[in-house]
Every structure is written in structure tokens, then in C-alpha cells.
Amino acid sequence: MRLFVKIAPVFIKKQSIMLRSKVLSLVARSGSIRLMSTGTKLTTVDVNDKTGIATLTMNRPPVNGLNLELLQDLKSSIDEIEGNKSRGLILTSSSSTIFSAGLDILEMYKADKDRIRAFWTQLQETWLALYGSSVPTAAAINGHSPAGGCLLATSCEYRVMVPKFTIGLNETQLGIVAPKWFMASFLSVLPQREAERALNQGRMFTTEEALKVGLIDETATNKEEAIEKCTAFITTFAKVNPLARSLTKQQFRAADLQQLENERKDDLEKFLFFVNQPAVQKGLGIYLEGLKKKAKKQ
Amino acid sequence: MRLFVKIAPVFIKKQSIMLRSKVLSLVARSGSIRLMSTGTKLTTVDVNDKTGIATLTMNRPPVNGLNLELLQDLKSSIDEIEGNKSRGLILTSSSSTIFSAGLDILEMYKADKDRIRAFWTQLQETWLALYGSSVPTAAAINGHSPAGGCLLATSCEYRVMVPKFTIGLNETQLGIVAPKWFMASFLSVLPQREAERALNQGRMFTTEEALKVGLIDETATNKEEAIEKCTAFITTFAKVNPLARSLTKQQFRAADLQQLENERKDDLEKFLFFVNQPAVQKGLGIYLEGLKKKAKKQ
Amino acid sequence: MRLFVKIAPVFIKKQSIMLRSKVLSLVARSGSIRLMSTGTKLTTVDVNDKTGIATLTMNRPPVNGLNLELLQDLKSSIDEIEGNKSRGLILTSSSSTIFSAGLDILEMYKADKDRIRAFWTQLQETWLALYGSSVPTAAAINGHSPAGGCLLATSCEYRVMVPKFTIGLNETQLGIVAPKWFMASFLSVLPQREAERALNQGRMFTTEEALKVGLIDETATNKEEAIEKCTAFITTFAKVNPLARSLTKQQFRAADLQQLENERKDDLEKFLFFVNQPAVQKGLGIYLEGLKKKAKKQ
Numbered sequence: 001m002r003l004f005v006k007i008a009p010v011f012i013k014k015q016s017i018m019l020r021s022k023v024l025s026l027v028a029r030s031g032s033i034r035l036m037s038t039g040t041k042l043t044t045v046d047v048n049d050k051t052g053i054a055t056l057t058m059n060r061p062p063v064n065g066l067n068l069e070l071l072q073d074l075k076s077s078i079d080e081i082e083g084n085k086s087r088g089l090i091l092t093s094s095s096s097t098i099f100s101a102g103l104d105i106l107e108m109y110k111a112d113k114d115r116i117r118a119f120w121t122q123l124q125e126t127w128l129a130l131y132g133s134s135v136p137t138a139a140a141i142n143g144h145s146p147a148g149g150c151l152l153a154t155s156c157e158y159r160v161m162v163p164k165f166t167i168g169l170n171e172t173q174l175g176i177v178a179p180k181w182f183m184a185s186f187l188s189v190l191p192q193r194e195a196e197r198a199l200n201q202g203r204m205f206t207t208e209e210a211l212k213v214g215l216i217d218e219t220a221t222n223k224e225e226a227i228e229k230c231t232a233f234i235t236t237f238a239k240v241n242p243l244a245r246s247l248t249k250q251q252f253r254a255a256d257l258q259q260l261e262n263e264r265k266d267d268l269e270k271f272l273f274f275v276n277q278p279a280v281q282k283g284l285g286i287y288l289e290g291l292k293k294k295a296k297k298q
Numbered sequence: 299m300r301l302f303v304k305i306a307p308v309f310i311k312k313q314s315i316m317l318r319s320k321v322l323s324l325v326a327r328s329g330s331i332r333l334m335s336t337g338t339k340l341t342t343v344d345v346n347d348k349t350g351i352a353t354l355t356m357n358r359p360p361v362n363g364l365n366l367e368l369l370q371d372l373k374s375s376i377d378e379i380e381g382n383k384s385r386g387l388i389l390t391s392s393s394s395t396i397f398s399a400g401l402d403i404l405e406m407y408k409a410d411k412d413r414i415r416a417f418w419t420q421l422q423e424t425w426l427a428l429y430g431s432s433v434p435t436a437a438a439i440n441g442h443s444p445a446g447g448c449l450l451a452t453s454c455e456y457r458v459m460v461p462k463f464t465i466g467l468n469e470t471q472l473g474i475v476a477p478k479w480f481m482a483s484f485l486s487v488l489p490q491r492e493a494e495r496a497l498n499q500g501r502m503f504t505t506e507e508a509l510k511v512g513l514i515d516e517t518a519t520n521k522e523e524a525i526e527k528c529t530a531f532i533t534t535f536a537k538v539n540p541l542a543r544s545l546t547k548q549q550f551r552a553a554d555l556q557q558l559e560n561e562r563k564d565d566l567e568k569f570l571f572f573v574n575q576p577a578v579q580k581g582l583g584i585y586l587e588g589l590k591k592k593a594k595k596q
Numbered sequence: 597m598r599l600f601v602k603i604a605p606v607f608i609k610k611q612s613i614m615l616r617s618k619v620l621s622l623v624a625r626s627g628s629i630r631l632m633s634t635g636t637k638l639t640t641v642d643v644n645d646k647t648g649i650a651t652l653t654m655n656r657p658p659v660n661g662l663n664l665e666l667l668q669d670l671k672s673s674i675d676e677i678e679g680n681k682s683r684g685l686i687l688t689s690s691s692s693t694i695f696s697a698g699l700d701i702l703e704m705y706k707a708d709k710d711r712i713r714a715f716w717t718q719l720q721e722t723w724l725a726l727y728g729s730s731v732p733t734a735a736a737i738n739g740h741s742p743a744g745g746c747l748l749a750t751s752c753e754y755r756v757m758v759p760k761f762t763i764g765l766n767e768t769q770l771g772i773v774a775p776k777w778f779m780a781s782f783l784s785v786l787p788q789r790e791a792e793r794a795l796n797q798g799r800m801f802t803t804e805e806a807l808k809v810g811l812i813d814e815t816a817t818n819k820e821e822a823i824e825k826c827t828a829f830i831t832t833f834a835k836v837n838p839l840a841r842s843l844t845k846q847q848f849r850a851a852d853l854q855q856l857e858n859e860r861k862d863d864l865e866k867f868l869f870f871v872n873q874p875a876v877q878k879g880l881g882i883y884l885e886g887l888k889k890k891a892k893k894q
Contacts, residue, residue: 044526113880134794157793175539177546187790193487193512196550200434200543201534214789236797245796248773252792283539293697473837475844491785491810494848495753498732498841499832588666 011182043073044094045080051085053234055140055227059094065104066148068115071122074152078129088134088234090227091156092140099139099165101149105291108275109284120271123148124264127181131255132156134246136237138230141216142223146170146204147178154185157215157249158233160226167215173202175283177274179267184256190214309439310571337369341371342392343378350385351532353438353525357392362445365550366413369420372450376427386532387431388525397437397463400445405590406573407582418569421446422562425479429453430555432544434535439514439519444468444502445476452483455547457514458527464502465513471500473581475563475572482554488512630890640690641676641723648683649830653737655690661700662744664711667718669749674725684830685729686823687752688736688881695761698743704818704871705880706813719744720860723777727751728732728853730842732833734826737812738819741887742800743774750781753845755826757811763811769798771879773837773870780852786810 041209047054056077058064065187081089093099107119130137130152130211138158145153145167153167154158161167169186178186186195197203210216220226229248237245239280260267345352354375356362368395379387391397404419428435429451435519436456443451443465449536451457451465459465467484469476476484484493490510496503508514515531518524560564643650649652652673654660677685690697703715726733734754741749741763749763751754757763765782767774767850774782784792790809793799806812813829816822833841846853856863870876 005855048487057481059673157796172538172542172546175542177542177549180549183546183549188792189787191489191787192485192550196486196547199546199550200455200538202538236799240768240798244771244773245798248768248779248795249792250780251773251776252795253789459710470840470844471837473840475847478847481847483630489787494784494845497844498836499755500836501832552839594601 007116007149010068013266041073042070042078045077047086047229051231051235052083052085053090053231054081054088055090055092056081057092057094058100061095063101063150064093064095065100065101066104066123067104067107068122070104071119071126074128075122075129078126078133080294082129083212086135087236088136088138089156090128090138090140090230090234091152092223092227093237095143096223097145097148097165099141099145099167101144102148102149102151105284105288107197107245109281111275116275117268118262118271120268121264122182122259124267127151128257131181131185132244132250132253134249136234138233140226140230141165141167141222142226144186147174147277151178151185153184154215157190158230159218160218160229160233161207161210161216162220162222162226163207165207167210168202168204169199170202170204172200172286179271180232181256181260181267182253182264184259188253188256190216217276305427319499320363321555329459339371341375343375343537345382346529347390349529349533350383350390350426352379352382352384352386353388353390354379355390355392356398361395361399362391362393362447363399364402364421365402365405366417366420367391368402369417369424373420373424374429376424376431380427380432384433384531386434386436386535387454388438388532389428389450390521390525391441393441394521395463396441396447397439398441398447398450399442400447400449403582403586407579407586409573414570414573415566418566419562422501422558422565423481425449425453425483426555428560429483430477430548430551432540432547434532436531438524438528439463439465445472449476449480449483452487452513456520456528456531456583457508458516458524459485459505459508460518460524461481461505461519464504465505466500466502466509468500468502470498472585473578476493477569478561479558486551490546528570551595565566572584630702637669638666639673639820641673643662643680643682644827647827647831648681649686649827650677650682651683651688652677653687653688653690654696657691659697660689660691660692660745661697661702662719663703664699664715666700667715667722671718671722671725672723674729676728678725680728682731684734684827684833685725685731685752686736686826686830687748688819688823689739691739692819693761694739694744694745695737695741695763696748698745698747698750699879700832701884705877705884707871712868712871713864714862720777720856720863723747723751723781724853727777727781728846728849730838730845732830732841734829736816736822736826737761737763737818738822744771745779747774747778747783750785752825754829755785755806756816756822756829757803757812757819758816758822759803761803763803763806764798764800766798766800768796770878770883776859777852777856777863777868780855784849784852786879814845830883 031206042058042060044057044059045054046057056074058070058074060067060070064070065070078089103123107116133183139153139156141159141161141163142180144165149168150167150169168180169178171182183195183199188198190213200206205213205215207216208217211219220229248258305537309580340356340358342355342357343352344355346431354372356368356372358365360367378424401421405414435454436458437454439451439457439459441460445468448465449466455550467476467480469480481493484497488496495501503511503513505514505517509517516527518527542591606714638654639653641650641654652670656663656666659667674685699719703712733752734756735749735752737749737755737757739758740761740866743766746763746765748885763826765774765778767778778793781796782795786794786809801809801811803812803815807815814825816825
């Protein structure tokens with residue numbers, strides 16, 4: 001991948017400004033972003049010696065709620081995998097029932113002004129890194145995967161899911177609007193008719209429904225088999241030139257990535273405006289109460 | 299929906315100029331557009347007390363030919379439904395064999411200069427209102443649905459069709475080009491390969507073919523069942539926040555809507571140029587003669 | 597089609613600049629492009645007297661490698677078919693095992709500076725002519741169809757393929773990046789998820805796999821049957837107005853065509869930069885050696 005970084009600025013002009021800016025931003029932002037090494041508390045990276053494929057595990061119990069710190073750790077783990085010459089990235093969860101429950105509501109409910117800005121900005125960064133990753137990516141979905149969890153899964157190139165769980169962008173059910181780049185990830189996987197309808201409904205798909213509609217690619221009986229199947233997918237690139245592959249992938253994803261790059265500020269302001277609506281705050285509060293009651297019962 | 303109108307101008311910026319301009323235009327144009335109340339001769343609006351869903355029935359015998367007045371009535375009925383807090387809109391026909399036969403040929407054949415401009419401009423308005431509607435929309439297609447009839451059906455979010463009828467954009471069969479926004483409605487439903495081929499061929503699909511390819515979502519044995527199934531679809535939004543839903547839908551449709559907004563004048567001139575070609579006028583004349591002979595026989 | 601050329605400059609404005617520029621370019625470039633009549637050595641055009649459909653046969657043994665001359669002959673044959681009022685174009689091969697093996701490696705390996713520029717420029721011209729052709733197009737794929745062969749096939753509106761062959765854009769397997777317009781042809785046929793994955797993998801599909809995924813539309817037991825089925829497809833346009841048809845097709849393809857028109861220079865420079873990378877030249881050399889050894893054995 002080093003070659004990629006070297007030559008990218010030279011020959012990719014207008015069409016992939018994104019690529020170049022991404023490379024530059026990796027340098028420019030390194031001061032302001034918390035770079036963490038393997039084995040932080042919230043994510044782990046294990047590279048398989050045989051296959052050369054890295055497994056990136058989210059580990060923020062109980063539900064891998066995406067808060068600022070988990071998003072930072074995810075981003076730095078993705079960067080690490082991009083840098084360590086791994087042959088691919090498999091995203092999974094340390095939980096046996098939840099892949100990721102999505103954005104941590106506590107980051108949005110009665111939030112500190114600066115913290116919530118950092119939180120959303122980091123979500124953008126993490127998506128740009130995962131959706132635009134130059135290495136092959138696959139998600140071993142070993143638990144429920146609503147909202148932000150589904151965003152992470154659909155930002156990968158391949159999805160293998162364990163039965164009896166659900167996946168979907170259910171934002172409208174919570175009174176929230178999934179931003180354009182959530183929609184872009186979803187549209188990279190589903191046809192427009194299915195994608196629009198599911199987002200409008202805030203529909204959660206069972207593993208079987210997700211397979212039927214194409215939201216996931218395969219099912220697996222458990223996490224180990226899911227990782228095996230993800231490994232098999234990444235192995236289809238064994239004879240492929242990595243630079244040619246990553247530039248081909250970029251060509252498909254450049255427009256989506258560029259769109260968010262162009263609208264990052266607007267996207268942040270839109271989120272802040274929306275989340276701070278009294279009705280939305282009220283809804284989040286009720287939702288949190290429900291979660292607490294549920295937690296007590298268990 | 300009132301909330302929607304209120305906050306839209308504030309937080310939706312570039313990405314959804316369409317939305318804002320739509321709101322403004324509703325105000326600005328109210329003087330020049332004929333606003334009709336429920337129960338005009340050409341459309342009726344019935345709100346179901348139980349479900350809160352409005353059924354919008356086209357009622358211009360014998361074939362619901364889309365002339366200026368029917369298009370005006372459609373537009374004002376859609377506006378009415380947007381305004382009366384209905385939970386959804388089901389579009390159907392009072393005829394037992396025709397959903398809508400499409401654009402009224404008499405509006406295009408040897409047409410008055412001002413009238414034909416008003417006609418096409420109204421068609422644009424009506425499409426913008428239906429395709430961009432903030433309430434859930436479904437079509438209960440209880441009869442043939444060629445050309446403009448298919449445009450109306452594919453502008454809705456869901457389609458249920460009664461057997462033994464046909465649906466499609468058959469413009470090329472009449473020597474006409476379906477404009478870009480007809481294509482956009484079609485592409486919101488079908489994959490590109492199917493959409494391009496069907497439009498090139500001017501293909502009419504039987505109910506069964508339409509179901510197979512995805513042009514419709516379900517079949518129903520009769521109009522009542524079609525309306526029931528449309529109601530069931532709209533009911534999937536019962537637990538969804540209406541504002542979040544409508545903004546999500548807009549996000550999917552904004553580009554198509556914006557494109558027509560940007561090109562309305564060009565689109566009108568293109569239509570006028572094309573329809574006034576001697577060859578097209580001759581074709582429309584022959585077509586009309588055929589219709590008259592057919593009518594006499596019956 | 598003459599009518600088409602006459603009226604196009606008048607009423608097609610911004611949206612289809614491509615069309616107009618295409619018409620103009622046909623005039624402007626006629627001095628610099630080698631115009632060849634039917635029956636050059638590398639392509640033949642046979643118009644069926646009964647159907648009025650032209651069969652365009654690639655005839656550059658042994659593998660229809662796309663070199664400058666074959667691309668020039670293809671372009672002038674397409675122009676000839678556009679001009680001779682044929683009712684359609686069926687693209688096929690004189691070989692019994694290869695449709696086209698794609699770009700001739702000899703044009704890219706240790707290439708003359710001027711020749712390689714002319715080669716790529718001609719590839720662009722030929723694609724613009726085929727993908728944007730105003731007549732109905734179909735490919736009778738009677739042999740293997742990798743890379744540039746697949747590009748030609750997916751630039752047609754319909755594909756019928758003989759069993760036991762393979763088709764796909766396998767550029768990444770050779771360390772090359774299929775440019776954006778290859779991707780556009782592919783995306784006009786396959787959904788995004790399938791298209792991106794296949795291009796990333798450089799996947800070659802068997803006839804059966806290609807049918808299943810939609811990369812081809814039908815199979816045929818041999819070349820004759822493939823041509824019959826292509827003829828049947830083109831005959832679906834029998835009752836369609838040719839001008840309306842061609843403008844409808846353009847509306848679907850204008851954005852892709854315009855994009856290459858806008859980026860032709862950049863696209864050429866990108867190709868030259870990439871192909872001249874030492875690693876790519878080395879790869880091409882090894883590939884050529886393999887071909888030579890294989891040829892000796894046979």
C-alpha cells in the first residue's frame with residue numbers, strides 16, 4: 001500500500017481529489033487525532049499469521065455503543081491495518097449478541113457542546129476511513145446491528161451474519177434522519193427501491209430477510225464460521241494487484257466519499273440542529289429510560 | 299407536517315433547496331394556480347376515519363386522460379392531503395379498466411399555444427408534488443396504466459396492481475421521448491438495465507411481468523384488496539416519526555426533483571419542439587383516428 | 597437517423613451536449629480518422645436483407661486483440677452501420693473460441709510514444725461510438741470475452757453468450773485499473789454491489805454465472821443461435837419510432853458519455869502514467885512470455 005500513497009498524488013487528478021486529500025489529511029491531522037496502538041481497551045487488532053488478514057474487534061461492553069472513544073479507536077485501528085500491510089480487515093464484535101448498537105445515545109442526550117461536535121466529526125472520520133479503506137474489508141456480524149452498527153457493516157465490502165439477529169438503519173423509528181452518507185453506504189449494497197423504502201420505514205431485517213434482499217452476502221452458524229467466510233472472501237483477492245484493486249474500489253466510492261468531504265461542516269450543523277430539537281431530545285430521553293428499565297430487569 | 303414546513307427553511311441548506319423552494323412556491327404560486335377543494339369533478343379525496351389515510355381517486359371518464367384540468371385537480375388534491383394531516387395517500391381510479399391512459403392526446407394535437415404550455419407546466423407541478431410528497435404514497439392500480447399513468451404510479455412509494463392489465467412507459471411506441479423525470483421515476487423502481495431497455499422498447503408489462511421485474515410490489519384480486527394492501531404498506535410507518543420519514547424520503551429524491559426544478563424551462567421547450575414536429579403531429583392524428591374508430595365500434 | 601442528425605442541434609441543449617458534439621465531431625474528425633469501407637481485413641459488416649440488421653464481425657486472428665487498427669475498423673464499421681439505415685447492429689467474432697481477448701498487450705508493452713497515444717484515443721472513440729450508438733446493439737458472444745472484450749459486450753444493449761466461455765473485466769488481475777468508462781458500461785448492466793465486487797476481484801464469469809448475475813441476458817448453443825436471439829431482441833423495436841428510441845437511449849447514457857468527453861485528456865494521461873509504471877511493464881512482459889509459451893505448445 002506504500003506504493004499507493006506514493007503515486008496517488010501524481011496521477012490522480014480531479015476525479016479522485018478525495019484520495020489525495022485523504023493521504024494529506026492523514027499527515028495533517030496526525031497531531032490532533034488521538035493515535036492509539038493495538039490493544040486499546042475499546043478495539044483490538046489481531047493479524048492472522050497464516051492469512052495475513054487483520055481482525056478488528058469492537059470491545060466496548062455491553063453493546064459497543066459508538067461513543068467518541070470507540071470511534072477514535074476504530075479509526076486508529078483502521079489506520080493501523082492500512083499501514084501494517086495486512087491483506088484485509090474483518091470487523092467483528094467481542095459481544096455474543098450485539099455487533100454494535102449504533103451511536104451511543106449518551107453522546108446525543110443533553111450533550112456537552114464541544115464533546116458532541118468532536119463525536120460527530122469523529123464519526124465522519126471513521127466512516128471515511130472504513131468506506132474508503134484501500135484494503136479489502138468484510139464484516140462478521142455476530143449480533144444485532146442497528147443504525148450505526150449497520151452503517152459500519154454496509155461500509156465493508158462483504159457481510160456474513162449469524163442467524164437470529166437483526167440489522168438495519170432504523171433512524172426514523174427514533175425520530176432521527178440518517179444522513180446522506182449513511183444512505184450512500186446502504187445504496188452501495190441495496191437497489192434504490194429497497195434502500196429508500198427500508199430507510200423510510202426504519203426497517204430492521206432479520207438475518208434471513210437481510211440475506212434475501214442482499215443486505216448481507218452469506219450467513220454463518222457462529223462467529224468463527226463468519227470469520228472463516230469473511231476470510232474466504234478476502235482470499236478471492238489473492239492474485240489481484242493490491243494497488244490496482246484499491247484504485248478500482250476508490251473509483252466506485254469516490255463520489256460518495258467526496259460528497260461528505262465537501263459537506264462536512266454542513267453535515268455537522270445539520271446533525272446538531274436536528275438532535276437539539278426539543279422533540280428529538282425528549283424522544284432520546286424516553287428511549288434512555290426504556291433502556292435503563294430493561295437493564296434493571298435483566 | 300406543520301413542523302416540517304416550519305423548520306425546513308432553517309436547517310436544510312444546499313442539499314435540499316428543493317424542499318425550501320417547494321414550500322415557498324406553494325405560497326408564491328397560490329395566486330396563479332387554480333386551487334380546488336375536495337370533491338371537484340375530476341378527483342375526489344376520501345380520508346378513512348379509522349386509518350387516517352386519504353384515497354385520491356381520478357375520475358375523468360372514460361380513461362382518466364391527463365388533461366390540464368385533471369392535472370390541476372390532482373395537484374390540489376395532493377396539496378390538500380399534505381395539509382390535512384393524512385397519514386398517507388393512495389392513488390386510484392374510478393374506472394374499472396383504466397388507471398390512467400396517460401397524457402390526453404387532445405392537449406398535444408393541434409394544440410393552442412398557451413394551453414399546451416400551461417398543460418406541460420402543470421404536469422411538471424403535479425409530478426413534483428407527487429414524487430416529492432412528504433406523506434407516504436401508494437398506487438392501487440386497478441386498470442391499464444400506460445405512459446403518464448405509469449409515471450403517476452412509479453412516482454408513488456408502493457404499487458399494488460389488479461391482474462389482466464398492463465403498465466409501462468410506452469412513449470417510444472408513439473414516437474415521443476419520455477423526459478428525464480419520467481426516467482427518474484422509473485429508475486427509482488427498476489434497475490438501470492431493465493429501465494433503459496423497457497423505455498427504449500416502449501414496453502408494456504402485464505401485471506405478472508410487472509411483479510416479476512419489480513415494477514409493482516404486489517398483486518390484488520380487485521380494487522378493494524389493492525387499497526387494503528396499500529393501506530397495509532402505509533401502516534408500516536405507524537411507529538415512524540413523520541418528519542424524520544419525510545426528510546429521509548427527500549434525501550433519496552432530492553436530486554431528481556432538483557434536476558427538473560433546474561431545467562423546467564428547457565424541459566418545456568424541448569417538449570414543445572418535439573411535439574410540434576410534423577411527423578409527431580401526424581402520428582398523434584393517426585392515433586386519435588384509431589381511438590375514434592375503436593370508440594364507435596364499442 | 598438522418599432526421600436525428602438534422603434536428604439534434606436545435607432542441608437538445610445542455611442535457612445532451614454530447615449528442616451534438618458527436619454529430620459535429622463526425623464531421624470535424626473525418627479528415628484525421630481513417631475511414632474504411634466494408635470488408636477491411638479486420639472487421640466485416642453484413643446487412644441481412646430480410647431483417648435489415650447489420651452483423652459486425654471482428655476478424656483479427658487469432659484472438660481479436662484490440663490494437664489500433666482493429667479499433668479503427670470497429671469505429672468506422674459502427675459509423676457505416678449508423679449511416680446505412682440498418683435496423684440494428686450485432687457484434688460478434690470470426691473466431692470459434694474468442695470473442696475478443698481485449699486490448700492488445702503489444703500496444704502497451706514497450707510502446708512507441710505516439711502510437712500508444714493514438715491507440716488509447718481510438719479506444720475512447722470506439723467506445724463513445726458503440727456505447728452511444730443510435731441504432732439498437734446486441735453482442736453475440738461466441739467465445740471468451742475478458743477485459744476489453746467484455747467492455748465491447750457491455751457497451752451493447754443486449755448480450756447472448758455461447759456456453760463454456762468466460763466474460764469479465766479482469767484488469768486488476770493484470771495489475772491494471774479499468775477506467776471509469778469501463779466501470780460505467782459495467783454499471784449499466786449490473787447492480788453496484790455486484791459491479792464493484794467483480795471489478796475489484798477482476799472476476800471472470802462463466803456463461804452460466806454471467807446469466808445468473810445478469811451480465812448476459814440469454815445463452816445460445818452456438819453462434820448462429822446467438823445471432824438469431826440478438827435478432828429477436830432487435831426486432832422488439834420494430835414498431836418503435838427510431839428517433840424517439842435513440843433519444844431515449846441517449847438520455848440514459850448521456851451522463852456516462854459526457855463524463856468521458858469531459859475527461860478525455862486526463863483519462864489518456866492517467867492511462868499513460870499507469871501503463872508506464874515499471875511494475876506494470878514488468879507484469880505485461882511476463883504475461884506476454886506466458887502467451888508465447890502457450891502458443892508454442894499448441
